[in-house]
Amino acid sequence: MSAMIDDLLDPAALPDETGSVTLVQTHISLVFIADAFVYKVKKPVDFGFLDFTSLGKRAHACRQEVLLNRRLALEIYEGVVPVVFDGFRHRVGAERGEVVDYAVKMRRIPEERLMKAVFRRGELNERHLEDIARVLSNFHRSARRSPEIDTFGRAEAFRVNTDENFAQVEKYCGISIDRPLFEALRQWTDVFYRAQAALFEERIAAGKIRDCHGDLHMEHICLTEGIPIFDCIEFNDRFRYSDTLADVAFLMMDLDYHGGGSFSEIFWDAYRRFAEEGDRHDLLTFYKVYRAFVRGKVISFQLDDPNIRNEAKEKAAQTARAYFELAGGYI
Template sequence: MKELPALIKKLLEPEAYPHRPEKVELIQTHISYVFLAGDLVYKIKKPVDFGFLDFTTLEKRKFYCEREVTLNRRLCPDIYLGVVPVVEKGDTAYFEREGEPVEWAVKMKRMPEEGMMGRLIAQGRLRQSHLDLIVKKLVPFYQQAETGPEVNKYGTLEAISFNVEENFSQTKDFVGRALAPHRYEHIVSWSRTFIKEKEALFKERIAEGFIRDGHGDLYSANICFDEPKNEVYIFDCIEFNDRFRCGDVAQDLAFLAMDLDFHELKDFSRYFIDQYVSLSGDKGLLNLLDFYKCYRAYVRGKIGCFTWASPEVPEEVRNKALNDARRYFDLAYLYAEGVPWLIVIFGLSGTGKSTLARALRDKLLTNYYNSDIVRKKLLGIKPEEHHYVPFGKGIYSEEFTLKTYEAMARYAAEDLVRGRDVILDATFRARNLREMVLEAVKDLKVKLLFVQCVAPDEVIKARFEERAQKTAEPSDGRWEIYVKQKEVFEPPTEIPEDKLLVLETTRPVEELAQIVVNHLKAEIASPLSDLQ
């Protein structure tokens, strides 16, 4: 991990503070050093230049500290105490001492940790009354926030298009790793079409005065509740770039609504927007809500990608950032009217279904459920632990097979609701097992494809002989099991022809995967040219 600058190390000592806290904690963001010092917080800006912000000189850092205090006092007048100097005397540094400043800091009151909105969400303590406090604070805030020609320019089609296209250009390198190509193309196409077709709506929002100097970063990480005082603090607005803070009030509100959706609190998300519309009378924001939700979700996905790509970040943090990025992109896809795919790869043991399913998983970035792995997980068995029992016995009894398929269908439905494409990989040898999947998703908006894998007996026999040498393979399939399965297999006559693809799997898996992709491309309206 990168070593701290000498000045920052000095400021970790309690004697650096006029009130002498018992201990000092340091939190770093990519742009700030934040010192938690008892009941006070001091924040120093890092000397960085990311293009969209420039803190490279002491003069600029002082300016943006002052800007941060001025802007945040609009919503948190009691929290932002002012801008204070940092001075050095010998081997010690001090906040708020006489002398030549070597740095500047924002001084704040420390808000109650137990009231942080993110903590309330994580602990299941968020209530509608919390959202009521937010709405009552935001309605007058936006009504009083600055507007006029200098602010209105951020609500023009040119400004909106610039922000949206910037996201797309900055995430191109992550397509295929954090976001499937077909989803990227869909979101791009939908966003551009929306902007073009809703030109009159965007102009109307400017004319009606809904472009305001807002917050710019309105989500749970920047909201805190002081419950004994029945107060809410909405802090840390964007001070370093007017383009990110100014715009349609719908854009700010969409951020918090999207954040609640991300935390699977859709009822709270709807309630928040409904209450804001009711109190403000701004029904027009509903026409733009999904567009701005899509934009905000995409921004969060982009930030997650940047974190994942940062080598100095610990691996576990990078992995979580990538997982979160994919979830944000799932949301963006849903807001852009995208419909997730459920692809069921089935066939008898040895027909190559798992090889194809895994290749498609990697190509399409889907969630993937293999019956052997799910079965053993339900039993607390490691995937590579083999149970070579007779057909229909032991862990492969009819009863446990039903439990396994029920679990797979449930997992698939849960993921599809969140917007993720899913691949199920199992024999699905009986009609009732396939119908179980159909039943699980019958009320969901989903595109469905069954891919049946078949192969000649001699090929399958050779595959089993080869598989016997691979101890890490989760499947317990064997030639004798295949023969039994073949006797009882029920043809998929209940699957509509347009939702069934039969593949002879003697060709290379790359060719087979491309056949499936081509089939999907024919079903999706937006272009999938990158899926090659």
């Protein structure tokens, strides 16, 4: 893996001319950023809820990523290209050599127009939030629905996700989350399922369980023409097959995390109007807790990654702790 990383940081290893290449790592991806395009390679990891350990599985995940993300960002996703090793060096899209991996090729978006960047500059406004709410409500209204997808809206089905979260996070108690907070969140979640089970059935009956985005935070929304929204969950259907409120709760949580609680409320008011939603405070809170906990979990995974330096791991632990504390604040 380290040899491939070193090779692909050479501009000559990429198929499109570029003056520089930089690398951004997540817990599941290597993202090589060139001047005009981005090449995203899956790490050969297995977290239980995703498995990229074989070349075939990574190829499938790349194809799914392109297919699913074209729903909301058609112009960004170019396709899937091979990573080839010729016996000496790794190259993207080379015609000769052994295919050792695959990359999703994307057009590079203007980073200064990402919702998070606009928010940080103090330029996010009500019109932006209304435009995002309109795009999402239209997407959710037309997103795929089926009897199979409906089953993922049941309380016992969604509990698979939360039970998995607690099981995977427990080892980080004392590192990125305090044990009392961990237990409080687990108990609160258990009580919610028992007390509010009817809410889940009501949402199924209302047709609100859809093939959603699944990873809807500010870094995945670009405030350019058409509001492209990218980087949805491709590796596990059960993280996309969900209540539409679980999608919007992610964005609301992200705004809350960054100190934009008032923007979160403005967005919700607009989305509720466009989507003809009623007052769903209890369920929104549940999904915001879930989303904050998931962010804390996936950032904590970086603590186990041998390719990430210690300084970055320390920062990851602090960030994960802040997300877990936000989840605690909601309850």
